[in-house]
Each structure stands twice: as structure tokens, then as C-alpha cells.
Amino acid sequence: MADEEATTTDQQLRLFIERxxxxxxxxxxxxxxxxxVYSEAKSQGYDTKTMRELIKLRKMAANxxxxxxxxxETYKAAIGLV
Amino acid sequence: MADEEATTTDQQLRLFIERxxxxxxxxxxxxxxxxxVYSEAKSQGYDTKTMRELIKLRKMAANxxxxxxxxxETYKAAIGLV
Numbered sequence: 001m002a003d004e005e006a007t008t009t010d011q012q013l014r015l016f017i018e019r020x021x022x023x024x025x026x027x028x029x030x031x032x033x034x035x036x037v038y039s040e041a042k043s044q045g046y047d048t049k050t051m052r053e054l055i056k057l058r059k060m061a062a063n064x065x066x067x068x069x070x071x072x073e074t075y076k077a078a079i080g081l082v
Numbered sequence: 083m084a085d086e087e088a089t090t091t092d093q094q095l096r097l098f099i100e101r102x103x104x105x106x107x108x109x110x111x112x113x114x115x116x117x118x119v120y121s122e123a124k125s126q127g128y129d130t131k132t133m134r135e136l137i138k139l140r141k142m143a144a145n146x147x148x149x150x151x152x153x154x155e156t157y158k159a160a161i162g163l164v
Contacts, residue, residue, distance in 0.1 A: 055103060
């Protein structure tokens with residue numbers, strides 16, 4: 001009975017590991033796709049370093065906006081403004 | 083005409099940026115999913131640090147195997163063994 005239990009646990013661990021590995025593969029696939037887009041842009045004459053910088057700036061702006069919205073929501077909730 | 087050309091180029095750059103941003107979002111989504119799996123595993127009593135170590139070891143083993151296979155293929159091709 002203990003053996004059977006251990007096997008179930010081993011099996012569960014294996015499933016967790018395999019799930020993560022599949023997702024890591026998926027993430028790697030997307031990362032490769034991103035690299036391909038940069039390659040394509042580069043082949044069309046775009047400077048990819050500047051593009052990466054641009055994306056970083058847009059992301060920062062988006063985060064700032066989200067933070068401001070979240071703060072506003074928090075303050076609105078605090079004073080019961082719905 | 084020059085204006086129109088500039089607009090097309092601007093549009094193309096915008097499309098490249100948006101494609102990368104969508105993919106970055108996708109990558110972030112997968113990364114979040116991976117974190118969720120680790121959380122689930124942790125809640126079932128697994129040590130996630132050890133799990134990460136295990137995945138690293140399996141990956142290294144896989145890379146080694148792939149490298150060995152690639153070398154073998156190269157050497158086989160070199161001596162005309164098909």
C-alpha cells in the first residue's frame with residue numbers, strides 16, 4: 001500500500017515536471033518567434049536596438065498608467081466612490 | 083509622395099512593434115502559467131527549488147544528448163556513412 005502511494009506521488013511529481021517543461025518549450029517558442037520578428041525588421045533596415053528601447057519605453061508608460069489607474073481605484077474605493 | 087512613403091514606413095514600424103508586444107504578452111502569459119504550476123506543486127507539498135533544479139538537470143541532459151547526436155551525425159556525414 002505504501003509502495004502504491006509512493007508511486008502515485010512519483011507520478012504526480014513527474015506530471016508537474018512535464019507540465020513545466022512543456023510550458024518552458026512554449027515560452028522558448030515564443031521567444032524564438034520574437035527573435036524572428038526582430039530579424040525581419042532588421043532585414044527591412046530597422047535598428048533593432050532602438051526598437052527594443054522603444055518597446056521598453058511603451059511598457060514603462062503602460063505600467064505607469066496601470067499604476068495610476070490602480071491607485072485611483074484604491075482611493076475611489078477608500079472614499080466609497082463607485 | 084515622400085510623405086506617403088514615410089507614412090508607410092511608420093506604419094510598418096508600428097506593426098513590427100505591436101507584433102513584438104503581443105508576443106511579449108504571450109510569453110508573459112506562459113511564464114505566469116509556469117508560476118501557477120509551481121504554486122500548485124508547492125501547495126501539494128513539493129519543494130519548488132528542487133523541482134527547478136530537476137528541470138535544469140533534465141534540460142542539461144537533453145542538450146548533451148542533442149549535442150552528442152549532432153556530433154555523431156556530423157562525423158557520419160564526414161565519412162559518408164548514411
